Amino acid sequence: xxxxxxxxxxxxxxxxxxxxxxxxxxxxxxxxxxxxxxxxxxxxxxxxxxxxxxxxxxxxxxxxxxxxxxxxxxxxxxxxxxxxxxxxxxxxxxxxxxxxxxxxxxxxxxxxxxxxxxxxxxxxxxxxxxxxxxxxxxxxxxxxxxxxxxxxxxxxxxxxxxxxxxxxxxxxxxxxxxxxxxxxxxx
Amino acid sequence: xxxxxxxxxxxxxxxxxxxxxxxxxxxxxxxxxxxxxxxxxxxxxxxxxxxxxxxxxxxxxxxxxxxxxxxxxxxxxxxxxxxxxxxxxxxxxxxxxxxxxxxxxxxxxxxxxxxxxxxxxxxxxxxxxxxxxxxxxxxxxxxxxxxxxx
Numbered sequence: 574x575x576x577x578x579x580x581x582x583x584x585x586x587x588x589x590x591x592x593x594x595x596x597x598x599x600x601x602x603x604x605x606x607x608x609x610x611x612x613x614x615x616x617x618x619x620x621x622x623x624x625x626x627x628x629x630x631x632x633x634x635x636x637x638x639x640x641x642x643x644x645x646x647x648x649x650x651x652x653x654x655x656x657x658x659x660x661x662x663x664x665x666x667x668x669x670x671x672x673x674x675x676x677x678x679x680x681x682x683x684x685x686x687x688x689x690x691x692x693x694x695x696x697x698x699x700x701x702x703x704x705x706x707x708x709x710x711x712x713x714x715x716x717x718x719x720x721x722x723x724x725x726x727x728x729x730x731x732x733x734x735x736x737x738x739x740x741x742x743x744x745x746x747x748x749x750x751x752x753x754x755x756x757x758x759x760x
Numbered sequence: 761x762x763x764x765x766x767x768x769x770x771x772x773x774x775x776x777x778x779x780x781x782x783x784x785x786x787x788x789x790x791x792x793x794x795x796x797x798x799x800x801x802x803x804x805x806x807x808x809x810x811x812x813x814x815x816x817x818x819x820x821x822x823x824x825x826x827x828x829x830x831x832x833x834x835x836x837x838x839x840x841x842x843x844x845x846x847x848x849x850x851x852x853x854x855x856x857x858x859x860x861x862x863x864x865x866x867x868x869x870x871x872x873x874x875x876x877x878x879x880x881x882x883x884x885x886x887x888x889x890x891x892x893x894x895x896x897x898x899x900x901x902x903x904x905x906x907x908x909x910x
Contacts, residue, residue: 699888700863700883701883701884702883702884703890704881704882705880706878709878710872715880717880720816720819728868728878728890728891728892730877730894730895733872733877733894733896734873735896735897736846736849736850
């Protein structure tokens with residue numbers, strides 16, 4: 574049992590038996606359609622084959638431009654897009670504040686953490702530095718000694734014999750004054 | 761002509777500025793002293809010039825009292841020597857020469873029983889004494905102090 578479409582295709586191809594044509598026409602009428610005769614179908618086919626491709630446009634750009642203008646006129650006016658203000662945390666005023674705060678922090682750290690110059694550089698500070706110390710006697714040692722705790726510099730002589738205190742000592746009876754000592758071998 | 765006078769004035773000013781530190785050192789003085797450090801109670805006090813060093817001297821030398829037995833004050837200069845003499849037992853010769861600003865070079869020779877036993881070169885600032893630990897003396901220790909007066 575062939576369908577209506579198969580019977581219609583067979584009719585157009587001229588292969589439908591004559592006895593089935595009335596039934597096909599009745600079914601077409603019941604569907605509200607009109608059957609085309611095979612001759613009309615052949616003429617339509619030749620026309621379609623003849624004009625199957627659209628003619629090339631010689632002024633395509635003008636045509637496209639016209640279409641675009643019409644589209645713009647018919648479409649609603651586009652509103653300019655409002656760019657939302659930047660929500661970035663790093664804005665100029667805040668950066669300026671942070672720059673100032675960083676400088677202040679660095680300054681405070683410089684004052685509190687960085688060790689200050691030794692006070693010995695100031696005029697009132699203790700400055701006594703032994704550059705060289707040499708013992709001229711093999712039984713004596715001369716050592717340069719600086720006490721960090723007491724901030725004192727000492728030339729430490731070791732190996733000297735005990736000197737008994739004279740009573741009264743010459744230095745007590747005759748306060749030290751700059752004077753030439755007696756000529757000795759030492760000089 | 762006027763420009764030449766200006767240049768001359770500037771030259772004289774620069775010369776004066778250059779010579780000023782040297783002339784300022786001319787009147788500066790050094791002070792030296794011999795002390796005896798003991799643990800005996802004495803009525804004498806440490807010299808006023810060493811007031812700030814009393815506790816520090818005790819800490820370093822281990823003695824509680826410091827008695828002055830002789831002192832000397834002289835000008836600072838290239839050819840001005842100072843001698844500190846304790847009989848024939850102990851002598852010291854010092855020479856202090858100005859160096860750069862507020863700094864001086866001290867040359868020191870120590871004699872013991874008239875024989876040179878040690879020599880030293882030191883850099884001193886004003887008011888900064890150098891201490892020399894000498895021999896045991898009596899019931900204490902002999903200490904030599906040399907400083908440039910502030």
